[in-house]
Amino acid sequence: MKKYAEMSKQELEDEIVQLKAQYKKFQEMDLNLNMARGKPCREQLDLSMGLMDALNSEADLSCEDGTDCRNYGVLTGIDEAKVLIGAMMENKPENIIIYGNSSLNVMYDTVSRAYTHGIMGNTPWCKLDKVKFLCPVPGYDRHFAITEYFGIEMINVDMTPEGPDMDKVEELVSSDESIKGIWCVPKYSNPQGYSYSDDTVRRFARLKPAAKDFRIFWDNAYGIHHLYDNNQDYLIEILEECKKAGNPDLVYKFASTSKITFPGSGIAALATSLNNLDDIKAQLTNQTIGHDKVNQLRHVRFFGDINGMKAHMRKHAEIIRPKFEAVLEILDRDLTPCGIGDWTKPNGGYFISFDAPEGCAKAIVDRAKKAGVTMTNAGATYPYKKDPHDSNIRIAPTYPSLPDLRTAMDIFTVCVRLTAATKMLAEIAE
Numbered sequence: 143m144k145k146y147a148e149m150s151k152q153e154l155e156d157e158i159v160q161l162k163a164q165y166k167k168f169q170e171m172d173l174n175l176n177m178a179r180g181k182p183c184r185e186q187l188d189l190s191m192g193l194m195d196a197l198n199s200e201a202d203l204s205c206e207d208g209t210d211c212r213n214y215g216v217l218t219g220i221d222e223a224k225v226l227i228g229a230m231m232e233n234k235p236e237n238i239i240i241y242g243n244s245s246l247n248v249m250y251d252t253v254s255r256a257y258t259h260g261i262m263g264n265t266p267w268c269k270l271d272k273v274k275f276l277c278p279v280p281g282y283d284r285h286f287a288i289t290e291y292f293g294i295e296m297i298n299v300d301m302t303p304e305g306p307d308m309d310k311v312e313e314l315v316s317s318d319e320s321i322k323g324i325w326c327v328p329k330y331s332n333p334q335g336y337s338y339s340d341d342t343v344r345r346f347a348r349l350k351p352a353a354k355d356f357r358i359f360w361d362n363a364y365g366i367h368h369l370y371d372n373n374q375d376y377l378i379e380i381l382e383e384c385k386k387a388g389n390p391d392l393v394y395k396f397a398s399t400s401k402i403t404f405p406g407s408g409i410a411a412l413a414t415s416l417n418n419l420d421d422i423k424a425q426l427t428n429q430t431i432g433h434d435k436v437n438q439l440r441h442v443r444f445f446g447d448i449n450g451m452k453a454h455m456r457k458h459a460e461i462i463r464p465k466f467e468a469v470l471e472i473l474d475r476d477l478t479p480c481g482i483g484d485w486t487k488p489n490g491g492y493f494i495s496f497d498a499p500e501g502c503a504k505a506i507v508d509r510a511k512k513a514g515v516t517m518t519n520a521g522a523t524y525p526y527k528k529d530p531h532d533s534n535i536r537i538a539p540t541y542p543s544l545p546d547l548r549t550a551m552d553i554f555t556v557c558v559r560l561t562a563a564t565k566m567l568a569e570i571a572e
């Protein structure tokens with residue numbers, strides 16, 4: 143097989159005829175496959191059914207300190223949940239607030255509080271002419287949706303395999319007082335599966351923001367979501383680094399058990415400095431009497447401790463590793479010989495990021511859709527849904543069964559080849 147870039151006009155035309163025939167066959171299969179969202183599959187959810195047995199009508203629902211979990215109270219979460227989630231987040235229990243069922247909700251609340259009331263006595267963002275956030279791209283669409291909703295201007299910063307372009311981050315953050323935050327997924331990032339290098343984390347901790355109320359929104363959603371036992375990414379701990387750098391209040395760190403137990407029925411948490419915690423608690427006390435302590439206790443009884451959680455994550459990995467490997471195998475089998483596309487090979491997380499030749503992503507996703515394969519919308523990984531290169535496509539391998547995933551990827555690579563070959567032929571003809 144020749145690389146597309148080396149093909150003559152005739153060779154490209156022949157290739158397109160052959161690909162169109164394959165594409166038509168797929169369309170005739172009338173499939174309905176979905177690789178759009180990073181949802182765990184049924185077998186993964188089954189792993190956590192023990193949560194349903196962890197508590198029953200005979201159970202003693204009191205915490206270690208005697209608090210009755212069935213009743214009101216305990217604003218920041220029960221101690222044993224802080225110990226468990228603290229171990230998961232690599233933070234001390236006293237730096238943690240346990241929230242409800244969603245970390246995204248906590249992120250939204252954090253932006254909302256800064257918007258209406260300001261951070262630690264600073265001017266509320268709603269009273270400022272301009273508020274901006276840095277957005278490493280490609281990134282997580284729901285982060286961008288939050289900042290867009292509040293009318294915050296989003297500025298793209300390119301991702302590298304080591305994390306965001308830190309020269310750019312440092313330059314912007316130190317020179318522009320209207321830049322109030324940055325969205326980060328520091329480990330097994332969404333969508334590339336990259337983990338920030340030690341140097342990147344340290345440079346984050348040493349930032350000298352022009353704005354006193356600048357905060358790093360450190361969404362460590364995939365902190366223990368490894369695919370391999372012997373090949374795991376390691377991330378240095380940001381709160382500790384910020385403290386060492388004399389910047390203790392610089393970061394809000396988020397996490398949840400969404401992709402550990404049940405998404406939407408897990409527990410979420412925030413870890414930050416004691417100063418930030420006081421600021422947040424002053425608001426939180428007006429918002430709720432306390433979150434779902436029964437669910438917190440259920441999670442603690444189910445896992446026991448962090449070792450229980452890590453053993454549980456190995457079972458997830460056994461289910462989803464073959465799916466990641468199938469995606470990579472098919473991309474390599476079908477696209478490497480043609481010399482088109484680039485993709486990431488993550489050691490964990492939920493996604494593989496695919497970069498199509500410039501200007502092709504939308505057409506590929508449309509073509510796949512018409513053959514019964516739903517992908518994440520092209521552009522979704524960028525603020526305002528605008529990918530300046532129309533290139534990035536997020537692949538979410540976890541939800542479909544392995545046979546369905548293989549079929550979906552067979553179709554996907556035909557769509558990539560057909561779109562790329564058609565574009566190249568048009569370019570030759572010009």
Ligand code: PMP
Nearest residue numbers: 244245246282327332363398400
């Ligand atoms: N952050 C990231 C980076 C995610 O990928 C996801 C899930 N797709 C979430 C947060 C959502 O977390 P939660 O369910 O805790 O709201």
